[in-house]
Amino acid sequence: MSAVLRTKARLRMKAVMLKEIRQLSRDRITFGMVVMIPLIQLLLFGFAINTDVRNIPIAIVDQSESTLGRLIVESVKVTQVVSVKQSFETPEQAERAIEQGAIRAALFLPKDLTQRVVQNRALGQWIVDGTDTMISAAILGLQTMPLTDFDFDLRPKAAKTFEVTLFYNPTLRSAVNIIPGLLGVILTMTMILFTSAAIVREKERGNLELLITTPIHPLELMVAKIVPYIFVGLIQVLIVLGLGHFIFDVPINGTVSQILFGTLLFIAASLTLGLVISTIATTQLQAMQMTLFILLPSILLSGFMFPYEGMPVAAQWISEALPATHFMRLIRGVVLRGVGVIDTWRDTLWMLCFTLGGMFVASLRFKKSLG
Numbered sequence: 394m395s396a397v398l399r400t401k402a403r404l405r406m407k408a409v410m411l412k413e414i415r416q417l418s419r420d421r422i423t424f425g426m427v428v429m430i431p432l433i434q435l436l437l438f439g440f441a442i443n444t445d446v447r448n449i450p451i452a453i454v455d456q457s458e459s460t461l462g463r464l465i466v467e468s469v470k471v472t473q474v475v476s477v478k479q480s481f482e483t484p485e486q487a488e489r490a491i492e493q494g495a496i497r498a499a500l501f502l503p504k505d506l507t508q509r510v511v512q513n514r515a516l517g518q519w520i521v522d523g524t525d526t527m528i529s530a531a532i533l534g535l536q537t538m539p540l541t542d543f544d545f546d547l548r549p550k551a552a553k554t555f556e557v558t559l560f561y562n563p564t565l566r567s568a569v570n571i572i573p574g575l576l577g578v579i580l581t582m583t584m585i586l587f588t589s590a591a592i593v594r595e596k597e598r599g600n601l602e603l604l605i606t607t608p609i610h611p612l613e614l615m616v617a618k619i620v621p622y623i624f625v626g627l628i629q630v631l632i633v634l635g636l637g638h639f640i641f642d643v644p645i646n647g648t649v650s651q652i653l654f655g656t657l658l659f660i661a662a663s664l665t666l667g668l669v670i671s672t673i674a675t676t677q678l679q680a681m682q683m684t685l686f687i688l689l690p691s692i693l694l695s696g697f698m699f700p701y702e703g704m705p706v707a708a709q710w711i712s713e714a715l716p717a718t719h720f721m722r723l724i725r726g727v728v729l730r731g732v733g734v735i736d737t738w739r740d741t742l743w744m745l746c747f748t749l750g751g752m753f754v755a756s757l758r759f760k761k762s763l764g
Contacts, residue, residue: 445703446474446527446528446530446531446700446702446703447473447474447702447703448473448474448475448476448702448703449474449475449476449497449498449528449531449532449700449702450475450476450478450495450496450497450702451469451475451476451477451478451496451497451498451499451500452477452478452479452480452481452487452490452496452498452499452500453466453477453479453480453481453499453500453502454480454481454482454483454484454486454487454499454500454501454502455480455502456482456501456502456503456504457502457503457504457505457506457507459506459507461506461507461510462502462506465500465502465516465517466500466502469500469535472535474531474532474534474535475498475532475535476702478495478496479495479496481499484499484501484518484520487499487501487520488520488560491520491521491522491560491730492560492730492731492732492736493726493732493736493737494522494722494726494730494732494736494737496522497521497522497525497528497532497702498519498520498521498522498528498532499519499520500517500518500519500520500555501517501518501519501520502516502517503517503518515554515555515556516554516555517555517556518555518556518557518558519532519535519536519555519556519557519558520558520560521533521557521558521559521560522560522561522730523559523560523561523562523563523565523569524561524562524569524570524725524729524730525570525700526562526565526566526567526570527699527700527703528700528702529559529562529565530565532557533557535555536554536555536557537554537555560730561644561646561729561730562729566641566642568637568641568642568643569643569644569729570725570729571697572633572634572637572641572643573634573637573643573721573724573725573728573729574695574696574697574721574724574725575633575637575697576629576630576633576634576656576724577659577691577695577697577717577720577721577724578691578692578697578717579629579633580626580629580630580656580659580660580663580720581663581687581688581691581692581716581717582684582688583625583626583629584622584625584626584660584663584664584667585663585664585666585667585670585684585687585688586667586680586681586684587622587625587664587667588618588619588622588664588667588668588670588671589667589668589670589671589674589680589681589683589684590671590674590677590680590681591618591667591668591671592618592668592671592672592759593671593674593675593676593677593679593680594677596675597676597677610756612752612756614759615665615668615752615755615756615759616752618664618668619661619664619665619668622660622664623657623660623661623664626656626660626663626664627653627656627657627660630652630656634652634728643728644728644729645728646728646729646730646731647726647727647728647730647731647732647733651727651733651734652724652727652728654734655720655723655724655727655734655737655741656724658720658723658741658744658745658748659716659717659719659720659723659724659744661744661748662716662720662744662747662748662751663716665747665748665751665752665755666687666716666747666751667684668751668752668755669751669754669755669758670683670684670687671755672755672758672759673758687715690711690712690715691715691716691717691718692717694708694711694712694715694718695712695715695717695718695720695721696712696718696721696722697717697721701718716744716747719739719740719741719743719744720740720744722737722740723737723740723741723744
């Protein structure tokens with residue numbers, strides 16, 4: 394009798410398993426996530442994530458106009474750690490470019506460069522944006538570059554080849570860089586997750602039937618879905634930046650109005666992306682899976698964990714399509730360097746266009762029907 398019961402139990406379990414497999418095979422979005430999530434993670438960790446920082450954008454301020462100065466610049470380029478993007482006449486111009494985020498560091502070679510060699514003094518100075526500790530560490534590695542390849546036997550004479558000045562984070566505390574970036578990760582996760590299930594939840598609960606009988610337009614519904622979550626996002630901003638400042642001593646050099654404006658743009662972009670997902674997903678589970686699909690690249694490719702400059706060009710193209718990438722640059726610039734939103738106008742304009750485009754797509758995809 395027990396053998397018969399076990400056989401029946403196996404048959405019942407087999408029937409349920411076959412039913413689940415068939416249901417999974419019909420659910421194209423879920424099946425796609427099963428394949429794409431590990432594939433994306435493999436590609437991201439295998440190709441895009443690189444802890445060896447390369448091609449850091451820098452500027453050169455060579456006031457020496459000497460052969461030695463040109464050889465030093467060439468030796469810097471050979472390291473491939475940095476990539477010379479601009480040249481300036483004065484250190485003040487370079488500092489302004491660092492503040493605006495156009496470059497990450499500048500190498501200053503003074504007029505008396507040749508005399509400094511004879512007098513056993515530091516040859517020049519690195520001016521570095523210290524907000525990203527990985528980039529700062531890479532530049533510090535160039536502090537004592539060997540220059541003997543150019544017949545300048547400098548290393549025995551000077552234990553410290555170049556001076557280094559770190560702006561905005563002179564003690565190289567990782568919290569200074571992480572906490573403003575963490576704000577982008579938290580808002581990405583919560584804003585997209587909240588709204589990605591908004592329309593789907595209405596369908597699953599049957600509330601969409603009520604909306605069908607109302608005169609509300611699709612765009613009006615999209616805006617109405619977004620507005621309540623804006624206040625949720627602002628509360629999260631207050632918590633992260635407030636506690637980050639008072640507990641971890643993260644400096645807030647930007648004005649409240651600039652922080653608020655930039656954050657509202659990113660919240661709107663994230664909520665809009667969540668709405669687009671909600672018009673594609675048919676169940677809340679699918680909405681969560683698609684949110685995870687967006688969240689992973691937003692964490693790994695936005696510059697939150699790894700420097701943007703260290704990623705391959707293809708990965709940089711993908712990161713430029715993510716709202717989190719633009720917000721990371723904007724919020725770190727405003728909070729840590731004290732720049733205005735106008736100084737980061739490219740990121741500001743991109744998030745604004747993304748929001749408007751996303752609202753248009755979401756309103757077109759939304760159908761006031763149960764189909």
